[in-house]
Amino acid sequence: MGGLILDIIYPDTYTCLNCGETYLFSEISFLCDHCLSGVKLSEHFCSICGRELESDKEICSFCQEYKFRFDMARSVGIYDGLLKKLLLKFKYEHCLKITRPLVKLLVLSLENYYLSEKIDRLLPVPIHDNRMLLRGFNQAQLIAEGLSGETGIPLSTAVRKTRDIPPLFKYAYNERRDLLKGCFTIEDNIFNGEVILLVDDIFTTGATADEISRLLKEVGGASRILVLTIATACTY
Numbered sequence: 001m002g003g004l005i006l007d008i009i010y011p012d013t014y015t016c017l018n019c020g021e022t023y024l025f026s027e028i029s030f031l032c033d034h035c036l037s038g039v040k041l042s043e044h045f046c047s048i049c050g051r052e053l054e055s056d057k058e059i060c061s062f063c064q065e066y067k068f069r070f071d072m073a074r075s076v077g078i079y080d081g082l083l084k085k086l087l088l089k090f091k092y093e094h095c096l097k098i099t100r101p102l103v104k105l106l107v108l109s110l111e112n113y114y115l116s117e118k119i120d121r122l123l124p125v126p127i128h129d130n131r132m133l134l135r136g137f138n139q140a141q142l143i144a145e146g147l148s149g150e151t152g153i154p155l156s157t158a159v160r161k162t163r164d165i166p167p168l169f170k171y172a173y174n175e176r177r178d179l180l181k182g183c184f185t186i187e188d189n190i191f192n193g194e195v196i197l198l199v200d201d202i203f204t205t206g207a208t209a210d211e212i213s214r215l216l217k218e219v220g221g222a223s224r225i226l227v228l229t230i231a232t233a234c235t236y
Contacts, residue, residue, distance in 0.1 A: 017098055018082060028104045030097065038082035039105075042075075042232065049206055050074045051232055066173070068206055070213035073227035074113040075203055076105045083231045087201055091139050102230055103146030106199075110151065114226055120194035121156045122148050123216075125208060126184070128164040143230070144199040153197070158220070159186050159212060168207070176207035184212055189221040196222045203229040 013022045016032040023032040042052040046060035050073045053060055077083050090098040124144035132138060141157070148155040163183045168176045196216055198209055206227075213225040 028101045031101045035082055040078040040081050068210050070209050070225040070227050073203055075229040075232040076109045079202055079231035079233045099142050099146055102143050106147050107150050119153055119197045122153050122197050122199055123156050125200040126159050126161045128161045130164045140200045158190050159184050173205045173207055176205055180207055180211040184215050186215055186220045188219055191220040191222040193223045195224040198227045200229045202231050204233045
């Protein structure tokens with residue numbers, strides 16, 4: 001009884017991982033409501049890749065020119081402001097405590113965009129063993145594991161990256177596609193007829209998700225590939 005009274009008088013407080021302020025309640029653990037308001041959401045986005053649209057069209061000019069092998073891609077928001085800050089801190093400063101709020105944001109987006117989908121399996125975008133040795137973790141796998149724990153959807157790590165390539169940020173889309181060919185492997189028909197949710201931190205050009213989706217469908221036997229990321233880059 002005494003403990004209950006103390007909890008009422010002195011309720012648990014949390015420290016925001018972004019601003020450092022303490023707070024009593026927020027929709028997302030370890031991020032205060034003020035900082036959460038800094039997440040930039042896409043209000044009007046492409047029905048295929050999820051990128052923000054500047055016109056009133058349903059499909060962006062990129063998706064009109066290129067046909068992705070995944071069926072749909074969505075993200076929590078735009079790679080700017082708070083999301084950009086959190087992902088840089090997570091990926092390059094190894095602040096793994098950020099995993100929890102990122103997972104919570106993904107859960108909300110999953111419920112928002114894919115609630116009607118019967119997803120059979122979650123699959124994180126893999127990194128090469130050399131990159132794993134340097135960084136010590138795969139950020140996509142950490143958030144996918146958290147998402148699996150929150151939703152109960154089984155996690156698979158069946159796709160492996162067997163060829164290391166240079167960082168893709170300085171390459172255009174077609175160059176990225178060429179570099180990614182043959183980078184990933186999977187067992188034949190391992191996902192026979194399944195719907196797979198591919199999980200990553202950032203959707204930039206979609207080249208990586210596209211190549212893995214091709215492999216999942218053509219070799220792995222998956223029927224449908226959905227993509228979910230924390231953020232979508234502002235431009236291709």
